[in-house]
Amino acid sequence: MNANLRFHNLSKKNMSFTEVFERIESFIKQNPQAQYRLMIGTDSQVHRKSTRFVTGIVIRREGHGVWACLKKHDVKRRFEHLHEKVSMETWLTEEVAQLFTPEKQERLYNLILPYIDEGSSFTMEGHLDVGKGKRNKTRVYVEEMMARLKVHGMKARVKPDSFVASSYANRYTK
Known part of the structure; x- marks a missing residue:
């Protein structure tokens, strides 16, 4: 697990995961x-001599409303095989998800806990850039990748419900 990952968004660059977590905590505290x-x-884009992976939170x-940030991970080779690329996307999502340790998740749950009877809720989801559609080349990997995220206690989402991977992260892979 890499606690030295760096994140950024449009208003702040070079955030540690600790800063990211504090921003998320602050966002929830505004309206628990x-x-x-x-x-x-995570999504990726294969370029001429490299592959760029972008993970969004x-x-x-x-x-x-939302608060969001991302991290980029460039690999100096082309990921030509679809399974390898999708597996790496899933691994990078798992890497970030593991930073939300049970203790950190409990801190977030405890913010909303007093308001559960009023409809407050908190869920953690992993968004995969794979789809089940008959024309989708990634459909053969859906169950494998979903199982990997479920092990971490996440609700696994696939296209069209996986917009963090397929839309937000995708925008920054170019």
């Missing part, structure tokens, strides 16, 4: 009565 989804997902207050 709401429903929250913490979502992590999004905390969503249902109906009332």
